[in-house]
Amino acid sequence: MGACKAARMDRQLISMLAHADHPIAAPLTDESVRRLLDRAIRRGDERVLDLGCGGGAWLLRALAAHPGVTAEGVDVSERALATAGEAAAARGVRDRLVLHHHDAAEFSSTRPFDVVLSVGAAHAFGGLLPTLAAAETHLAPGGHVLVGDGYWEDTPSADAIEMLGDFADLPATVDRVVADGWTPVYGHVSTREELDDYEWSWTGSLASWALDRSREPHGAEALAAASTHRSEWLRDYRKAFGFVSLVLRRTSG
Numbered sequence: 451m452g453a454c455k456a457a458r459m460d461r462q463l464i465s466m467l468a469h470a471d472h473p474i475a476a477p478l479t480d481e482s483v484r485r486l487l488d489r490a491i492r493r494g495d496e497r498v499l500d501l502g503c504g505g506g507a508w509l510l511r512a513l514a515a516h517p518g519v520t521a522e523g524v525d526v527s528e529r530a531l532a533t534a535g536e537a538a539a540a541r542g543v544r545d546r547l548v549l550h551h552h553d554a555a556e557f558s559s560t561r562p563f564d565v566v567l568s569v570g571a572a573h574a575f576g577g578l579l580p581t582l583a584a585a586e587t588h589l590a591p592g593g594h595v596l597v598g599d600g601y602w603e604d605t606p607s608a609d610a611i612e613m614l615g616d617f618a619d620l621p622a623t624v625d626r627v628v629a630d631g632w633t634p635v636y637g638h639v640s641t642r643e644e645l646d647d648y649e650w651s652w653t654g655s656l657a658s659w660a661l662d663r664s665r666e667p668h669g670a671e672a673l674a675a676a677s678t679h680r681s682e683w684l685r686d687y688r689k690a691f692g693f694v695s696l697v698l699r700r701t702s703g
């Protein structure tokens with residue numbers, strides 16, 4: 451039994467399979483992503499940085515929409531970066547994309563960026579305000595930050611806090627950002643449909659992959675992971691979790 455037992459699936463592989471039908475690894479539709487990017491990329495020749503870029507879905511859209519844009523992505527997942535590189539080549543934008551396999555919290559750049567993105571990666575910095583502080587170190591004067599993070603739509607259970615970390619409600623989240631010296635120049639609150647679609651896609655894509663491999667050890671493991679995730683979402687955090695994306699500029703200086 452031991453000889454033929456496959457190695458356990460790593461989280462990066464599970465995440466990649468779960469995002470197969472929803473490459474944006476956050477609860478936003480393609481149209482919401484487009485509108486947010488349009489508010490951050492104003493000229494069309496910007497240098498764009500994505501801290502925690504994953505499979506590069508935001509950068510690929512920015513590069514495809516703006517032939518004058520150049521982009522850099524930073525992520526700790528080699529698998530996600532490989533996916534980003536392949537997708538960029540397939541779209542013909544690979545020559546305008548640089549990918550860094552690096553901890554985003556320790557990444558340093560030699561030239562500033564006009565737009566700094568970080569969506570769904572605030573845990574890498576220790577929360578929303580530390581994410582903004584990190585983004586600011588890379589930002590050119592007058593530049594835009596596009597950040598996406600969770601907030602509590604309703605009182606969270608202890609399990610939800612343990613699973614997702616602690617957030618504030620939406621008004622307090624925006625107040626904190628403003629008090630930190632940023633002005634929202636646009637924003638998007640993920641709708642119930644976007645939140646549900648993301649979770650159904652995450653659990654459904656993984657489950658579907660697993661069902662096609664039901665006789666393989668990884669199939670059973672992936673099906674169990676999808677089932678656990680779906681149950682935790684529906685029971686522990688569906689009601690309480692919300693997601694907000696903000697396009698920000700420094701209020702002064």
Ligand SMILES: C[S@@+](CC[C@H](N)C(=O)[O-])C[C@H]1O[C@@H](n2cnc3c(N)ncnc32)[C@H](O)[C@@H]1O
Pocket residue numbers: 473474475476501502503504505506507508524525526527530552553554555568569570571573574575
């Ligand atoms: C929820 S995904 C979001 C990906 C992408 N921003 C998007 O919206 O499609 C979070 C990403 O952050 C990356 N990540 C986590 N910790 C990190 C760190 N310390 N440095 C860089 N990336 C990190 C993960 O590998 C993952 O790709």
